[in-house]
Amino acid sequence: MKRRDFLKGCAGGALALGLGSPFGNIGAALAQEAPFPDLVAARGENLPRMFDAALTALGGLSRFIQKGQTVLVKPNMGWAVTPDKAANTNPELLSHIVKNALNVGASRVYVFDNTCDNWASSYRDSGLEAAAKDAGATVAPAHDSGSFQEVVNPGALYLKEVELHELYLEADVIINVPVLKHHGGAKMTAAMKNLMGVVWSRGSLHWSGLDESVPELLLYKKPTLNVVDAMRVMLTGGPRGRGDSQYLACRTLIASADAVACDSACAAIMASAGIAQPGYVFNASQRGLGVSDLATLNVQRLTV
C-alpha cells in the first residue's frame, strides 16, 4: 500500500507541476525563482538597446536559453518590402537577438518564415536574410511543404491537425520576434499572429476564422520568449502596407514569455490610436493560453 501511495503521489505531483500553471512547468519554476516582471515594455530610440534593457529586467537571455540549445528566432519577414515600410521585423533587432543568443551559448540559431509574398524576394527585400546570416544564424527555407510536418494539435477545436515547420518542432527555444502592425483580416498582428509563419496551410486558419484559430497556434508549443518590435507601427493598409499607409511613432519594444500578454499590450497601443481590438486576444485568454488582463500581471515600464 505504501509503495502504491508513493507512486500515486509522484504522478499527482507531476500532473500538478505540468498543468498547475498557465505558463506550464517552466513558467512555474521561473515564477518561484525571482520576482521577475511578467511583461516589460521599453521605450526609446534604439531597438537593440531597448532589447538589452528589457532583457536585463527579465533576468537576462540566459534565463531562457541554456548552453548548447538550438534556438529558433522567428521574425515577421512575410513581405517583399523594404525595412522603412515597417511591414517586417526590424533587421537590426533580429541581428542583435541572434548575436545575443549565440553569446549566451546557443548551439545554433535558425531563422525562417513562411512568407506571403514570394519567399526569395521577401527574404531579400526585408533585409532580414542578410542580417540574420551576418549575425551567424542559419536561414532556412519555408516555401516547400517538404519542410513541414503534420502534427495533432492537442485540445484544438479548429486546427485539429496542423502542419508545422520541422525547425519549429525541433528547436529547444523559440524566440518570437514579430512586428506590431495593422492587419486587414485580423485587425492587428503581433505575437500570436506571427506564428502563422510556422504553419504550411495558412488557408485553413482563414477558413476557420482568424479569431478562433490564431489562439490555437499556442496549443502545440508556445514561444519561450516574445519580443514585439513596435518601433513604428503601421496603422492602416496592413499587413502589407500601401503607399497611403499611416504610421504611429510608437518607439516601444515589448518582451514577455506570454504571447497573449504581449498581444494585449499591443492591442492597447492600437486602441490608443483608434484601431479596433482584435478578437483573438480575448479568445486566447478565455481558453487559458495566457493572460490578457494586464492589471493582474507584473508589468515593468522602462524608458531607455
Place this chain on the structure above:
Amino acid sequence: MARRPARFLRWGRAIAGSALLAALVLSFYFPDSSWRFAQYFAKAQFGQILGAVVSLGSAASLALFLFYALLTKVWGRVFCSFLCPLGVAMELVGLLRQKARPLKFRRSPRSFWRALIPALALFLFLMGVTLPFGLLEPFSVFSSKSFWLDVPGLVLALALALAYFKGRAFCNCLCPVGLIFKILARKTRYRLEVGPQCPRCGRCEAACPCHCLDPGEGGVEYERCVLCLRCLKACPNGSLAFRRSAPAQSHSPSPALARASGSAPTSTPALASAFASAPASFPLARRSFLRQAALVAVAGAAIAAPELTRAQTILVPDETPILPPGALSLAHLNAHCSLCHGCVRVCPNGALRPATRGGISLIGKPVLDPYRGFCQYDCVRCAEICPTNALLGISVEMKHYWRIGLVHLRRKECIVVKNGTRCGACAELCPTGAARMEMGPSGREEPTLYRPLCIGCGACQKACPVRPVSPIWVVGRKYQDAMASRPIQNHGADIAMTEDFPF
C-alpha cells in the same frame, strides 16, 4: 592552312558552346539567382530578336541583327553551332553518335523543299501568326515549357533524333532562323573550300552532318554549312580550309557539275534562288513546275495569313485571360510572342504558364493563373526577359499602376458573409487597397472592392481559402492600361503617441 588553328577552332567552338548551353540550363533551373543570364542569352538569339526587329522595338535588337548579318556575310553561319542552344545540343548528340557508332554521311543535292516549312513559318510570323515560328525557332524549341500534349518537347525530341540519325537536318529543313542564315551565307567573304592538293579520300564528305560537302565535283555548298567543322578534323592533309572567296565563283557549283546538269543557274534572282534551285538531275520541265508550285504556295500563304491574323483576334476565349504585364493586348501578344517561355521560367511565383485553351492563337502563349500564384507587386522579370517585345519592358514604378486585370466578387459565396468567419485573406494580400475589409450589409467587416484601384495581380484570388472556385477572382483586361491617377502616397509625418504606455 595548317591543322593547328582548325583544331583550335573546333575545340574552342565545342567548349564555348557547351559552356553557354550549360549556363543556360542552370539559369533555367535556378532562375532566382541567375535569371539575368537567361535574359541576356535570349536577347542575343537571332530568331528571338526578329520579333523586336520587325516591330522596330529596340535599337539594341536592330544593332545585334545587323551584327549577325555582317558576321554571316563574312564567315558564314557561325551562329548555328556556337550561339544557338539547339545547335550546340545537336552537336553534342552528334558527338555521342560518332563515339558510339559513327554515321557515314553523303552529300545530298540541293532541294527546294528544304526551304518550304521554314519559309512558311517565317512568313506567317511576319504576318503576325507566331505559333509555327515559335514551335520551330531553335531557342524557343529549347526553352519552351510543355503545353498541348507537350508539342515543344516533341519538336525538341525530333530535332535531337534527327541529329542522331541524320545529322543537322533540322537546321536546313525546319529551322526558320537557319533559312535566314542560309540566304545571308550564299555569298561570304571567307568560306570553306577544297584545295588543289585534295587527295579525294572522301573523309570530309562522310563526316559532314549537313550533307553539303563533296570533295569531288560538288565542292562545299557553304550556305548549308553550319560550321560544325567536323570536316576539318577529318581532312588528312589540311587541304580543306577557310579561304577568301573568289568573287566570281563564290557560290556557283563547280564547272563539272554545271556541265553535267546542262545549265548554269547563276542568274537566278536573289529571293527565288534563296529557295534553292531544284536538284540538278531533275529535268527542266519538272524544275519549273516545282518553282511554280512554290510560288503558288507562297501566294496562298500570303492570302491566308491576314485571314488567320483576323481569326486569332476573333477567337478570343470566353473570359479574357490575364496576360503578363506589358503584353498590352491579346493581339499584340499574338503578333510578337515566339513561345520561348522565358517569362514562364523566370516568374518568381510560378504564376505564368503556357495557355492550354483559348484557340489556336492563344495556345502556348503565357497567361497568368492566380490559382497557381499571383503577380508580385514589385517584380517585372517577365517584361524584362522578353526578347521579342511581346511584353513591353515596363518599370517597377509603372507596374504599380499598370492594370492587367480587374477583380470580381461573388459576395454571397464569401465565407465571411456566408459563415460569419473572420477571414480577410484577400484584403491582407491586396497591395493596392482594391480589396478591403469594411462594415457591410452582413453586419460584419466583409471584403469590399474599390475596383478603380485594382491592378489585377490576382493576390486576392490566390489567398482566398475557398476552393475549387474562389468567390473573389480576377478577369484579364482586354487592353492593358495605366490607371488614370497614380497611387496615393502618404508623405505626412508619423502620428505621435498620446501617452507613453497606453496599458
